[in-house]
Amino acid sequence: MSLTITPLSPALGAQISGIDLSVEISVEQRDAIEQALLKHQVLFFRDQPLTPDQQARFAARFGDLHIHPIYPNVPETPQVLVLDTAVTDVRDNAVWHTDVTFLATPAMGAVLSAKQLPAYGGDTLWASGIAAFEALSAPLRQMLDGLTATHDFTQSFPLERFGTTAEDRERWEATRRNNPPLSHPVVRTHPVSGRKALFVNEGFTTRINELSEAESKALLALLFAHATRPEFTIRWRWQENDVAFWDNRVTQHYAVDDYRPQRRVMHRATILGDAPF
Ligand SMILES: O=C(O)CCC(=O)C(=O)O
Numbered sequence: 328m329s330l331t332i333t334p335l336s337p338a339l340g341a342q343i344s345g346i347d348l349s350v351e352i353s354v355e356q357r358d359a360i361e362q363a364l365l366k367h368q369v370l371f372f373r374d375q376p377l378t379p380d381q382q383a384r385f386a387a388r389f390g391d392l393h394i395h396p397i398y399p400n401v402p403e404t405p406q407v408l409v410l411d412t413a414v415t416d417v418r419d420n421a422v423w424h425t426d427v428t429f430l431a432t433p434a435m436g437a438v439l440s441a442k443q444l445p446a447y448g449g450d451t452l453w454a455s456g457i458a459a460f461e462a463l464s465a466p467l468r469q470m471l472d473g474l475t476a477t478h479d480f481t482q483s484f485p486l487e488r489f490g491t492t493a494e495d496r497e498r499w500e501a502t503r504r505n506n507p508p509l510s511h512p513v514v515r516t517h518p519v520s521g522r523k524a525l526f527v528n529e530g531f532t533t534r535i536n537e538l539s540e541a542e543s544k545a546l547l548a549l550l551f552a553h554a555t556r557p558e559f560t561i562r563w564r565w566q567e568n569d570v571a572f573w574d575n576r577v578t579q580h581y582a583v584d585d586y587r588p589q590r591r592v593m594h595r596a597t598i599l600g601d602a603p604f
């Protein structure tokens with residue numbers, strides 16, 4: 328059975344049907360999903376109840392998996408992290424961000440599965456860095472291409488919120504030691520498609536290195552606002568057992584924080600990527 332791919336918005340996003348992600352997918356299916364991911368940047372699958380092990384196996388077809396330094400995981404399947412509002416403060420996902428850009432090799436993508444949802448609310452938005460970059464004027468595109476920016480783990484994981492117990496504090500200190508601030512290009516070239524994307528995000532980007540402090544601040548504010556214009560985004564309204572698979576190299580996302588104190592539980596498998604260029 329072949330996949331049905333239904334685009335959901337001009338900038339990014341497509342719904343995929345005609346596949347069961349709980350069983351080993353074929354090489355053809357894997358390649359078709361990869362092609363769809365390159366084109367649509369975020370893919371949505373409905374009615375895919377996955378165990379953590381099945382989720383990890385599916386994600387691992389696209390690369391090695393990352394074990395997150397801070398978020399709790401499923402003990403038997405540590406490659407699957409748990410975002411459970413009853414356990415973890417997930418408010419920091421309600422900022423536009425690209426996952427783990429504080430790593431030298433940030434994730435190429437992630438597979439997110441909805442386990443428990445509020446009655447309504449708790450949507451997630453994605454924005455296309457490709458659409459955002461292409462919509463900039465030629466002089467600004469030219470100026471940005473070649474600049475680098477600093478990404479810092481502590482911007483989205485402040486000690487005040489992630490170091491409440493002695494154990495948490497120790498984990499946070501170790502993560503900070505192992506992940507000092509580092510630089511990535513402001514404009515990233517997709518390693519497979521060759522398309523260029525804006526690659527700064529409010530979650531982790533603190534500074535455009537080659538500019539003065541004031542210039543960097545003003546330009547980052549402009550770029551953060553530009554990159555998340557509704558025209559470049561898609562908003563997903565979750566149902567239980569939905570799965571989203573995004574290309575983390577050219578997108579950012581925002582988990583809307585509008586449903587607490589209702590509980591929301593998501594599982595994520597994160598696929599390692601390569602160094603941005
Ligand atoms: O909870 C969500 O919808 C997304 C959270 C998030 O930022 C992530 O899983 O990377």
Ligand SMILES: [Fe+2]
Nearest residue numbers: 420425426580
């Ligand atoms: Fe995220």
